[in-house]
Amino acid sequence: MNKQESSEIIGQVVATNIASFTAQSLELEGAPPLGSLVQTDGPIYAVVCDARTESVEGRRPVAHLSGETNLESFLDANPHLRHLLRTTFEAVVVGHGDGPALHHYLPPSATSIFAPVRLCPQEEVARFSQSLDFLKLLLSAADNSDEVAAACLRLASAAHADRRAFLVAAGKELARLLANEPHRLTAILRRIRP
């Protein structure tokens, strides 16, 4: 069993297209942090760009202040709510695997509906982010792509032995991609400053 298979399943794909997918988190409010690298069958690699918790059946949650001060005790006092709420997260596809090779561009087909989604372990994050080609896909994807890219780089830097060197290389790649957009570039650089 390789390391990818051994990492824990955190969600399941419920809507899918070539460039992104939505997954339902197994745990309520259990979405991985913004910018996390996740992988699904294929393997297809993606970066978490949004998360939301809402009613399962389109019922609108109504606030009722009660004695409970945190979500866990609130849900324990109202056990039915765990069945009526769900957390989903969205991820931008940034690459895929093909045998031993990693490609930092879109896969030939979308990931399967109901495919399990795993959080990439640190070694996998380090391996995938050795090439920074995926930044182009990330920057052109979501509405808040600058925030997602910055969050992704901060998290990925922790997987590299020389964190500073990784961030400097990433900064150079960003400078190349955003040569015509100095304001965006500055904003992202500020967010990943070592």
Place this chain on the structure above:
Amino acid sequence: MTLDFERLARQLDDLAPHLRERAEEGQARLAHALDTFRAWAGRPESLRERLEAASTSWLLAEPLGERMDAAFPAPPTPDEYVALASDGSHIDVDRHSPISCYLLNMGRARIRYGNRPEADLASQPELAFEDERLVLGDRSDASREHVLSGNLLAALRSVREVELLAQLADQENSGLPTLALLDGTLVLWGLAGKEFRGEIKRLLLDEGIIAALDRIRAVASDRSITLGSYISRPGGSELAHTLRLASCPLPQGQPPQPIDCQRCPREADDPRPCDAVGLTADRPLFAALLAPGERSAVFRRANLEPTSIEKQFYGQHSVAFFYLRMPDGVPDEIARVEMPLWIAQDEQKVGLLHALLVDQCRRGLGYPLAVMEAHEQAVISGPEREAFRRLLEGQVTAEGFSAAPSGKALSKRARWL
């Protein structure tokens, strides 16, 4: 626009004065009714004799043992308990549809509170299209058959609800105090006006609701399980009618006569003597008697027709009931809680029913939360009904049969404009 709002508005203008007049009259009647209620509360035996001797079409009730004007605060809620509920919805047989069938969707809720909180909410559809499931026959008369639709289907749905609740109660092995809840009345009203024989009797009564209630009773005999059926804004008026009989002048006459509503001592066009205490429902009586969270005395129906479904079939499951005022903190309402006689005669089970219902209504903001969730599981939305219709038509055409709907149904889907 097909509803002429201009003409409607003119009619609505008359509503406000009518409402005011009725409210004033209602206050006077309520005061009279309360006086009569309290005056008779200490004489249950004389009341019973009066009701038993009466010849009337009113539905009546008598207290089961407690003083009828009593009010009881809820016992403390146990720290840990389980709430079970079942509810159903259905799509009726549609004669405009290409095939005859009905769909029942049964929702259930099991919610455990306390140290190990958990919940199970689910639904189960049941589609019936075979002749033997669509038509109820009668072996003693080959020409008698009833299509299971309309009120009969509603009755079958009620039976399924009790069966599902019996199954949930049977599976409940937490050992915790358990509240088993239904929505609506315990009596199969859908059978009103039907003859209780043949398959109707077998399927809906003997092997239906009665068998399911027997099963719950057996489970509850050695476990801390209580059972109730909850009615929000109830229209029940047995006690309002009982007060009419209590205030009837006939027995006071010389010589005293038993009450007979066909010989009501009133002149033509005059109000009936009992109209002075005449309330349209029991609710206002208990709104005046109960404080938040309190229940009324337990009552049972009195002087039932020997041909009534309850008298003929229910036996130990005959319906008893109390009224319940919502606790503080949720919208005020008087609810009615029906239960079989064997629950009503068990002080502990009545107490548990009261305590757990108050907690459920608090959690459900004025309606028992478990029933609400079972209902949410069961309900079939408009788009789902439409999707079901399409699925059905798709299945019929896929087999090469004609899925042509009736001309009338078609006209609603394909109009000129």
